[in-house]
Amino acid sequence: MTDQCRFIGSRLITRRRFLVTTGSSALAGYLLLNRPAWAADVDVARAGNFGQLDATAEEGIDLYLENQDLLVGGRIGRAITINGSIPGPVIRMTEGRDALIRVHNRLHEATSIHWHGILLPFDMDGVPGISFAGIPAGETFTYRFPVRQNGTYWYHSHSGFQEQRGHYGQLIIEPAQTDPVDYDVEYTVVLSDWTFEDPHSVFRNLKTIEGYYNFQRPTLANIDDQMRATGMSLGEVIDKRLAWQGMRMDPTDIADVTGATYTFLMNGKAADENPIFLAQPGQKVRLRIVNASAQTFYDVRIPGLPMTMVQADGQNIKPVETDEFRIAVAETYDVVVTLPDDQAYTLFAETMDRSGYARGTLAPRDGMAAAIPERRRRPMLTMADMGMMMNGGMQGMEGMSRGEHESMQMPKDRQAEGGLPTENLISRVKHGPDGHGPASITMAQTAYRRLDYPGAGLGDDGWRVLTYSQLRARERPPLRRPPTREFYLHLTGNMHQFIWGFDGKKWSESDMIRFQYGERLRINMINDTMMSHPIHLHGMWMDLYAGGNLDTNPRKHTVNVQPAELLTVDITADAPGQWAFHCHLLYHMEAGMFRTVAVVRSLQGGSIDADA
Ligand SMILES: [Cu+2]
Incomplete structure (x- = not known):
């Protein structure tokens, strides 16, 4: 009060x-x-x-x-x-x-x-x-x-x-019970992105002008902005533009909306406002970090201080020490750090596309600040991100023959009597140019597990970066059992037209996905696009296959699926009713990457049974 x-x-x-x-x-x-x-x-x-x-x-x-x-x-x-x-x-x-x-x-x-x-x-x-x-x-x-x-x-x-x-x-x-996490002080850290534009016009820009906010690949529409932001002359901007136009793919398309329009915020403060988190030397500080952005992935670190990750998406994990982690939109991570001395440390949240950063300071007294790290180079997508790594080599982009393609079709919806395997899951699946319609123009022919991959632009700095493969539930969550049904869900899109969906369909064209009440279900997600999508299921946990087993796979509400990635989650359908299932990038969701999940009594039709 x-x-x-x-x-x-x-x-x-x-x-x-x-x-x-x-x-x-x-x-x-x-x-x-x-x-x-x-x-x-x-x-x-x-x-x-x-x-x-x-x-x-x-x-x-x-x-x-x-x-x-x-x-x-x-x-x-x-x-x-x-x-x-x-x-x-x-x-x-x-x-x-x-x-x-x-x-x-x-x-x-x-x-x-x-x-x-x-x-x-x-x-x-x-x-x-x-x-x-x-x-x-x-x-x-x-x-x-x-x-x-x-x-x-x-x-x-x-x-x-x-x-x-x-x-x-x-x-x-x-x-309700004693918190297993040991800390002396705790702070809220809400990361977000802010624009002074009307978000409706941001969306319109994305829909109508490809790469509108992508300064690396300028368009006529943003040529003024780019000159201002880069200090380049008109001629230089145009030269750069022509160079990019010669390429079919856009290896810099890491983010659709960038620092061109965004101000990046930590607890509502821009970087130069320097929000401060006070702690005394020797104190254990718990930072409760949430990425509340519309579109922005952050790479978070505190130069000079190791971080102990204790929670992911609200769920306790076995503590793991790291130096940096990527937080996808809508994820939360809790880290504990110990202030070692009477100095200030920068809490640095650099955007994945390196177009800006949010920042705060962990320090014993108000008014202190530490150095702000130099921003790193904008990452480039790799051939691996485009699904072209096969047996260590590059796979051509041209399609397989039709026959070959069909023989490799995924089982659409597989039932298993005694339950599906829960450990050592297949590491890759091959699929060809598929029937996912015009919304799926991308070309990954192999989707593979990327649990150990820290993400584009991370991992080469000489320090540790957290990956999903390090996430282990602190205690075995209840209701774990092998799934008895599985299906594949393709994350599809066409970044040239800014169309996003699942299995090549926008929400408006799609049926709802049915879960049978009480069943244990597996969804194998395959990202056919060259962007990362944080996929969120409402109302039920997704048990992320992180390379562990039934005892240790962490529960998540949001899973980041990287380009060309095969990512598996198991779900206990224990929540009757209708639920949203969608990409948490706001403009992707609005563009159609959204499904309704109905938890129903019978998969063979029947109305939604909210009282099951
Ligand atoms: Cu998305």
């Missing part, structure tokens, strides 16, 4: 100052309305000023969604705030209690909140059109659900592009 009061208090002060400075003259009001966007001297709240609320307290909590001007990185932007800030408040819960959250929609459009990674009744999941009708403008929706897990999670809008405008925050659930 105190944070709520503080929030209201600070807003009242802001409003009073507003009246004093502008209320006396109509001219002042006019100037205020027409001030240039970079005039930061007016009294507008800064982003990143968020509190903390306990949603399992008796009386519950209230969240207020509003359109509001905020200073983001020193410049005024139009945000969707939650209780006056982006990110929204840290919502705390205690395992074993009931959460009670009243969401008041003061926007001029419908909204929603999805509790990311939380197991709950499907009508509390917050996806308009799938689990509920959404929250109309001006109305209040009450979420109430039992809290059956613990760990670090987050929440965000599932309506349109609202997430891109700041509609997200962290969710922390205290365990």
Whole structure:
């Protein structure tokens, strides 16, 4: 409650100052309305000023969604705030209690909140059109659900592009039992990406002009921006453009939306605002890191300090020490670091495409800072990323003959009597140019396990980088058994037209995916594209095959599938109802990389049985 009061208090002060400075003259009001966007001297709240609320307290909590001007990185932007800030408040819960959250929609459009990674009744999941009708403008929706897990999670809008405008925050659930993680102080670290453009126009740009935000491969549309950003002359820009046009593939297409439009944020602060995380020498600091970005993957490190990874997607893992890790959109990782001395250390979150970074400082006193590392070179996709590594050599891109292709078709939907293998799964599958339609123009002929691959641009710096193969559940999660059914799901897309989907179909063209209630199911995902896609399943865990076994494979709510990767997850279909299953890159989801999963009583039709 105190944070709520503080929030209201600070807003009242802001409003009073507003009246004093502008209320006396109509001219002042006019100037205020027409001030240039970079005039930061007016009294507008800064982003990143968020509190903390306990949603399992008796009386519950209230969240207020509003359109509001905020200073983001020193410049005024139009945000969707939650209780006056982006990110929204840290919502705390205690395992074993009931959460009670009243969401008041003061926007001029419908909204929603999805509790990311939380197991709950499907009508509390917050996806308009799938689990509920959404929250109309001006109305209040009450979420109430039992809290059956613990760990670090987050929440965000599932309506349109609202997430891109700041509609997200962290969710922390205290365990009912003693926390096995040992730490002295803890901090929220919410990474995100912000644009001063209307997200609808970002999407339009992506749809209409290929590589709009990709400065390495300029287009006419962004030639001015590129000259400004690179300091190159018009001639140089054009030369570079022509060089790229000669290539059929685009090895720099690491990210579709880049620092060309994004300001990268840590707890709502741009890098030069330097959010600080205070700790004394010798203290163990737990950083609860969530990637709440719309599109941005981050590579996170603290130069000079090893990090002990203790949790992934809210689930305790066997502690593993590393120096850097890539966090895909929507993933969470908890790391513990010990401040060794009376010095400052930089918490550095470099974007995967190296077009920018978010940054904060871990230090014993306010006002301290450490060196900011030099940004590394923009990574290039490799032949391996294009699925052309076969027996150590390169595989041609041209198609196999039709007959050869068909004989290698994957089993579409395989039933196994005694259960499928759960260890030493096949390391690669071969598949040809396939029947996945015009949305699938890419050419990976071999998909293979990449659990040991740290990701494009990582692994050559002389320090350790975490990979999925290092993730092991701290304790064997319940409900583990061999799956009895499996199917293959291709991640498909056409980056030239910005079409994304599964098995060559956009959401609007697709059927729902049916899980049979109570079954243990395997999905083998094959990424046919040259981009990484963080795939998120609502309502049920995905047990990631990380090279271990039934006891140790970690549970994830979001799995990053790298280019040409074969990635396997097992799912216990224990949550009746309808659920979303999608790529968590916001603009990919909007472009069609989304499916509805129905947990049904019978796979042979039958209606969705929410009371099973
Ligand atoms: Cu995607």
